Amino acid sequence: MADKTKLWYLENFNLFKGLKMDSMKTLDKIAVHKELPKNQPIYFANEPSNSIFFLKKGRVKLTRMSPDGKELIIALVNPGEVFGEMVMVDEGERSDFATAIEPAKICAITKDDFKKFVESNPVLNLRITKLIGFKLKKYSERIEELVFRDAEQRVVSFILNMAKEYGKKVGDEYFVKPFLTHQNIAELTACSRQTVNSVLTDLREKKIINFDRKKLIIHDEKKLAGYLD
Secondary structure, rough: HHHHHHHHHHHHHHHHHHHHHHHHHHHHOOOEEEEEOOOOEEOOOOOEOOEEEEEEEOOEEEEEEEEOOOOOEEEEEOOEEEOOOOHHHHHHHHHOEEEEEEOOOEEEHHHHHHHHHHHHHHHHHHHHHHHHHHHHHHHHHHHHHHOOOHHHHHHHHHHHHHHHHHHHHOOOOEOOOOOOOHHHHHHHHHHHHHHHHHHHHHHOOOOOOOOOOOOOOOOOOOHHHHHHH
């Protein structure tokens, strides 16, 4: 039963969709499964890149330090997503920190084992290349956003991106479940919790969005996007 559970988790990563069962069993053998408590560091910047990680449960934040010593959250990793993937192209040290922001389950696969696995499953080559290109673009856009947008725009941009990546569109509206706490959004947008609360409350009063602890609804995407002009 335990083996089936581990395989079920791995099969639910888009990266591995369509692989044969023999390949999935091989993947299961080379993967180390770990459970992490909230706030547990997974890896640090400036340490050697040795493994690639797959998040099965919970959330992980990826951060970098700005030149003035501030923590910048460059990505929030959700279940079914990969992180630490730059290990596939970078032989040097990591440039970011990874930390579980809630109790998490992850798979870790060493760089050498995963490279051998990719070589025996060529379809993964293109998927990994696309993934790395997408992540690099996303991280670059994220850093620009933190540097050049004001606090209100950072919050608006964050909820728009969250809706498009993780939400469900029904008619003209987006539904996102679960929604994050104001403190989580504050950390992700480099704002204070009070600023996040003020921006979200104002948008709700204008009937552009609605939210509670469990969900976010975007009623008017165009009006919301207008805050970024």
